[in-house]
Amino acid sequence: MALDMWHSAPLRRFTTRIEGSTDLSALEGARYIVMTAGRPRQPGMSRTDLTGVNAEIVGNVADGIRRYAPASVVVVVTNPLEEMTHLMAKRTGFPSARVIGMAGVLDSARFCSLVALEGIARPEDVDAIALGSHGAEMVIPLSLAKVQGRPLEQLIPKDRLAAIVERARDSGAEVVKLLQKGSAYFSPAESAASMVAAMVKGDSELIAACVQSGGAYGVDDTRIGLPVRLDTDGVKEIAELPLRPDERAALAAAAGSIAKRISELA
Structure with missing residues (x-):
């Protein structure tokens, strides 16, 4: 190759x-x-x-x-x-x-691309971030999701938005089913490459990545998807976003599930 x-x-x-x-x-x-x-x-x-x-x-x-x-x-x-x-x-x-x-960059991109299929914006005009796990406990804070500055919750009906979140959460399995052999590779490759490029350039743009939480957002000290900024040496900082109480609770639940799986791995 x-x-x-x-x-x-x-x-x-x-x-x-x-x-x-x-x-x-x-x-x-x-x-x-x-x-x-x-x-x-x-x-x-x-x-x-x-x-x-x-x-x-x-x-x-x-x-x-x-x-x-x-x-x-x-x-x-x-x-x-x-x-x-x-x-x-x-x-x-x-x-x-x-x-x-590398999960949050990919999951965020998947969500933004699926929102764009609703015909309300181009993919790059959707601003959203995927936190939590790369799987069932993915958390997309809809309170922060916007399209050219407008709250996404005002543009898409609640039930339809929930369906888009669920499809984003299951997008990896959807691609696996369509391929029948193997799993997604193009969008994960673009996501990983964008992270490395950001580090090489010392870019401090906010992204989501799986990092050691260190108690951030009040969650267990485990590996979980959180908003971060990168620099040439890796993670520069975990950023604090104004999440709603229900979003913080979902993030804490995700951390608990992840911590349990990690302990079983050990």
Whole structure:
């Protein structure tokens, strides 16, 4: 695949070398690492069905990262996202700011793209953020969702908006079902790439990512999707957003469920 992409260099006009390797020593000196290795979902599977097999894969790669790229920042994409982000941090021993789970950027983009299908705006004109888990406990604070500054709750009927939230929450499974073999790759790749680009540029734009909560928003100290700002060294800060009481409660419930799954992994 690396060779195939490199063949497109004259067409896309890039000179960045693309190489492939099955040897983890190729990670030596890497500044940013995107962890995607793992078994993909099949139709009917949940993300948590992958825990055992993917934990072994992530653990082995984490050992290689610790050895060959001890100063790197790791963006974890492998499912189940929160558990694998936690495992990566534990196995590498890296500070929590340098191990980030990619889910919120993808889930936020999925929601915004689905809102755009209602015909009220272009996808980039929808402003919303997805917090909580990359799965059933996803929390989309509708109180903050806007279209060109206008509250989304005033533009779409409540029942229709609830259906869009549910479809965003199940979008990964929807793609898996349509593909029949494998899982989503294009939008997750764009999401991970955008996170790395933000770090390289030192961009402090607000995004959602799976991070160590540290008690933020009053939730348990666990790995959960929260609003953050990034810099060249990973997570710069967890941002405080004015969530409604019901949204805070949903976030706390998500943290509790995630903490339980992480403890079972341990």
